[in-house]
Amino acid sequence: MSEGLKLDVATPERVAIDLPIAGIGYRVLAYLVDVLVLLGAALVLYFAYSFVGPSAVELYQDAPRALRIVAAVGGFAILWVYWTAMEVLWNGQTLGKRLVRIRVVRADGSPVTAFESAVRNLLRVVDFIPFCYPVGVVTMLIDRQHRRVGDLVAGTVLVRDERIGLERYAQASAGATLSTRDVELVTGYLARFDSLEDEARAALGRKLAASLGLPAAEADALTAEQARAWLLSKVKGS
Numbered sequence: 001m002s003e004g005l006k007l008d009v010a011t012p013e014r015v016a017i018d019l020p021i022a023g024i025g026y027r028v029l030a031y032l033v034d035v036l037v038l039l040g041a042a043l044v045l046y047f048a049y050s051f052v053g054p055s056a057v058e059l060y061q062d063a064p065r066a067l068r069i070v071a072a073v074g075g076f077a078i079l080w081v082y083w084t085a086m087e088v089l090w091n092g093q094t095l096g097k098r099l100v101r102i103r104v105v106r107a108d109g110s111p112v113t114a115f116e117s118a119v120r121n122l123l124r125v126v127d128f129i130p131f132c133y134p135v136g137v138v139t140m141l142i143d144r145q146h147r148r149v150g151d152l153v154a155g156t157v158l159v160r161d162e163r164i165g166l167e168r169y170a171q172a173s174a175g176a177t178l179s180t181r182d183v184e185l186v187t188g189y190l191a192r193f194d195s196l197e198d199e200a201r202a203a204l205g206r207k208l209a210a211s212l213g214l215p216a217a218e219a220d221a222l223t224a225e226q227a228r229a230w231l232l233s234k235v236k237g238s
Helices: 024-050 056-062 065-089 095-100 114-122 124-128 134-142 149-154 180-195 198-211 216-220 224-236
Strands: 006-010 016-020 102-106 156-160
Touching (some): 016 156, 024 065, 024 095, 024 102, 024 156, 065 124, 102 114, 114 124, 114 149, 124 149, 149 156, 180 224, 198 216, 198 224
Antiparallel strands (some): 006 016, 102 156
């Protein structure tokens, strides 16, 4: 599933981080899970409606052509809203993406915005042409970062959620008293800092600072930015 490809990004503190690119295999698995979830929801609604109303299939067959087109557009709109809303609310993930541990981010590694998510998912209609994503698959095979047309236009890329490699921090932490696990926890926090909610990033930063030796009273008084700066200096051994 496309091992070895990395997205090189940097935190505001100039800490370089490699985010592993999600290959086509990961993306297909996530897509299939989402499709199964949506199909299951549609079947539940269909059978629930069949108990109280006329056959939905017969209504569709008897409907005028214009109404069928409106129904098709409405169906796509529902799918578009699902993918966009999930990615915005779940920090770049849908149910399928969360299950296979991948997420959508911007090209610089920062969290995807509502606009970018809306664009990439709107352009699924282009990737889908003429049926079952041939345009999207070909584009992902050609592009080094496995981006489909929607990603190329929106400036997004899918990455895998994995533990961050610590080789680059070995020298920086040599003079510090941190264990390998502590360094991984701190660098993981720094990497995810911008994607966390304000309260969560502050609370987690204080907790990490206290666990790494900062007196509780001082740790509790830290803002999120202060906690980040303290933790960064701790990792660097300063």
